[in-house]
Amino acid sequence: MLKEKKTRVPSKNRNGYSPSTLVSVIFSLNGSQATCSIPSSMLLIDLIREEFGLTGTKPGCREGECGACTVLVDGHAVNSCLYLTVNINGKEVTTIEGLTGRDGNLDPVQKAMISKGAIQCGFCTPGMVMSIKSLVNRNKNAKKKMNREEIKKSLEGNLCRCTGYIKIIDAAEAAITKMDEKITEIH
Ligand code: FES
Numbered sequence: 736m737l738k739e740k741k742t743r744v745p746s747k748n749r750n751g752y753s754p755s756t757l758v759s760v761i762f763s764l765n766g767s768q769a770t771c772s773i774p775s776s777m778l779l780i781d782l783i784r785e786e787f788g789l790t791g792t793k794p795g796c797r798e799g800e801c802g803a804c805t806v807l808v809d810g811h812a813v814n815s816c817l818y819l820t821v822n823i824n825g826k827e828v829t830t831i832e833g834l835t836g837r838d839g840n841l842d843p844v845q846k847a848m849i850s851k852g853a854i855q856c857g858f859c860t861p862g863m864v865m866s867i868k869s870l871v872n873r874n875k876n877a878k879k880k881m882n883r884e885e886i887k888k889s890l891e892g893n894l895c896r897c898t899g900y901i902k903i904i905d906a907a908e909a910a911i912t913k914m915d916e917k918i919t920e921i922h
């Protein structure tokens with residue numbers, strides 16, 4: 736349900752974008768309708784961080800290699816550092832800030848990450864959580880849920896320099912396999 740309307744116009748020449756060709760987009764951002772006029776070459780990561788102040792989405796490599804900038808577009812994980820903002824017109828964008836419920840409750844994926852001790856420095860965590868959330872979405876109506884190897888493969892695009900991945904995969908497995916239950920805590 737869309738509740739609130741925001742109108743944003745990007746600052747001139749920020750990040751080197753030319754303001755000469757502005758394109759209008761209307762989309763949903765974390766459940767609220769957003770309307771903006773953006774340079775046609777603007778990348779989604781810059782819109783999210785600099786125009787909406789949602790800095791939970793991290794710029795890592797900015798080349799599609801690390802996954803730190805992952806957000807959901809219509810429920811699917813995308814690298815926002817490669818995604819042209821003009822393509823979000825009419826779509827639903829979810830960032831890490833949008834995962835927490837209005838009641839302040841964390842998403843089951845976030846709970847699983849905490850419960851499994853899958854966070855160290857935290858730089859990769861928002862992107863990792865969004866990629867796992869996209870796997871949870873993919874598995875929601877699947878007859879057979881992904882196994883550990885498939886989960887590992889699917890998270891190859893998200894790099895973590897701290898945890899060694901095992902606990903992250905544990906968290907992803909917990910979030911995917913327990914998603915049919917009414918989860919309040921994952922152990
Ligand atoms: S910052 Fe986007 S993939 Fe690394």
Ligand code: FES
Pocket residue numbers: 853854855856857858859860894895896897898
């Ligand atoms: S927790 Fe430090 S990069 Fe993943």
